[in-house]
Amino acid sequence: MGLFQAIITIVVFSCSYLAHANGNGFELRRQEIGCNMYQGKWIFDNSYPLYNSSACPFIRKEFDCIKYGRPDHLYLKYRWRPSNCQLPRFNGQSFLKRFKGKKVMFIGDSLSLNFWQSLICMLHAAVPNSNIISQVLNNSTISSITFQDYDVSVMLFRSHYLVDIDEESIGRVLNLNSMRNGNLWKDIDVLVFNTWLWWYRKGPKQQWDYLKVEGKIVKDMDRMVAFRTALTTWAKWVDSNVDTKRTKVIFQGVSPSHYNGADWNEPGVKNCMKETKPFAGSVYPVGLPEASYVIREVISSIKKPVHLLDVTALSQFRKDAHPSSYNGVKRMDCTHWCVAGLTDTWNELLYAALIA
Numbered sequence: 001m002g003l004f005q006a007i008i009t010i011v012v013f014s015c016s017y018l019a020h021a022n023g024n025g026f027e028l029r030r031q032e033i034g035c036n037m038y039q040g041k042w043i044f045d046n047s048y049p050l051y052n053s054s055a056c057p058f059i060r061k062e063f064d065c066i067k068y069g070r071p072d073h074l075y076l077k078y079r080w081r082p083s084n085c086q087l088p089r090f091n092g093q094s095f096l097k098r099f100k101g102k103k104v105m106f107i108g109d110s111l112s113l114n115f116w117q118s119l120i121c122m123l124h125a126a127v128p129n130s131n132i133i134s135q136v137l138n139n140s141t142i143s144s145i146t147f148q149d150y151d152v153s154v155m156l157f158r159s160h161y162l163v164d165i166d167e168e169s170i171g172r173v174l175n176l177n178s179m180r181n182g183n184l185w186k187d188i189d190v191l192v193f194n195t196w197l198w199w200y201r202k203g204p205k206q207q208w209d210y211l212k213v214e215g216k217i218v219k220d221m222d223r224m225v226a227f228r229t230a231l232t233t234w235a236k237w238v239d240s241n242v243d244t245k246r247t248k249v250i251f252q253g254v255s256p257s258h259y260n261g262a263d264w265n266e267p268g269v270k271n272c273m274k275e276t277k278p279f280a281g282s283v284y285p286v287g288l289p290e291a292s293y294v295i296r297e298v299i300s301s302i303k304k305p306v307h308l309l310d311v312t313a314l315s316q317f318r319k320d321a322h323p324s325s326y327n328g329v330k331r332m333d334c335t336h337w338c339v340a341g342l343t344d345t346w347n348e349l350l351y352a353a354l355i356a
């Protein structure tokens with residue numbers, strides 16, 4: 001996709017935002033912020049990170065880079081500065097007060113888990129001595145952290161594809177047109193969706209044996225078409241089932257990985273192991289992934305207000321922010337992100353989108 005086409009897409013996208021502005025005001029708020037928060041740059045800020053990760057009791061071994069010996073700490077010291085406005089500084093106490101009695105749910109794959117863990121640490125850091133209950137619900141599909149003194153639950157619903165996987169006699173069938181779990185989601189106050197990482201996985205990592213589309217069973221199909229179809233199922237569900245006057249709907253953009261140095265003009269580099277600084281240029285060489293255009297198109301087809309948390313481009317610059325080998329799973333990981341780290345910025349953007 002060329003730059004020109006990308007610009008067209010962005011323009012079309014902002015028009016669709018305007019078209020939504022007379023909904024319940026949720027999109028209007030983004031207009032009031034007066035700028036595109038997702039356009040800007042990373043700047044050094046010594047007041048970061050926002051919390052001490054060693055004091056956060058919730059970080060899993062996959063993301064706890066400091067605990068597993070990451071020696072360089074510069075990656076913790078960057079703040080995202082939008083070009084035309086200020087991002088409000090995250091305030092955990094006012095988040096908890098504002099969402100008193102409410103539930104926030106992240107729904108998706110391990111990148112949702114990554115995002116969820118960062119929010120929990122940010123809130124915990126604001127009220128370290130409050131009562132917090134951690135629960136696993138509904139056959140381990142839901143993990144929930146409740147800040148009891150504020151009656152706020154921050155939940156995670158694990159789902160690789162959002163749409164259903166049915167156990168049938170022929171095997172596991174990924175049904176691109178059905179999303180039964182929507183019944184468990186629709187009454188939650190804030191929903192943050194994500195799916196992408198698993199759509200191209202094949203072999204033992206593939207979580208299904210067949211696909212079902214429009215009632216037909218197939219062994220495989222173009223994965224981008226499958227992704228678009230599932231996302232469209234989700235989009236239709238939002239339009240017909242979610243009361244967006246009550247429930248805020250967010251879609252988390254594609255999270256980029258860093259295994260191919262050619263993406264950032266370092267051909268031959270095969271992972272993020274030696275990366276200690278963000279990409280220095282202002283345009284990321286490889287451009288946006290195709291999936292991010294699919295997401296924009298599908299979201300712009302939704303009549304109800306849905307906010308795209310458009311973290312893809314700003315995260316592409318952060319080749320330095322992955323765990324690499326500094327995790328407790330002994331695997332090179334340039335897909336997920338250290339906590340503390342980049343996902344804290346995603347939460348600052350989420351906070352801005354929710355409160356503005």
Ligand SMILES: *[C@@H]1O[C@H](CO)[C@@H](O)[C@H](O)[C@H]1NC(C)=O
Pocket residue numbers: 052053054055
């Ligand atoms: C971070 O928290 C740990 C564990 O509570 C503590 O030992 C350490 O001194 C803290 N570091 C800073 C910089 O506050």
Ligand SMILES: *[C@@H]1O[C@H](CO)[C@@H](O)[C@H](O)[C@H]1NC(C)=O
Pocket residue numbers: 138139
């Ligand atoms: C939990 O799993 C059991 C056995 O698979 C199933 O019968 C039950 O309906 C599940 N409960 C929920 C809440 O999903």
Ligand SMILES: *[C@@H]1O[C@H](CO)[C@@H](O)[C@H](O)[C@H]1NC(C)=O
Pocket residue numbers: 137138142184
């Ligand atoms: C757990 O599953 C039950 C039965 O399907 C449902 O009524 C309940 O709302 C679910 N809990 C959550 C937190 O989604």
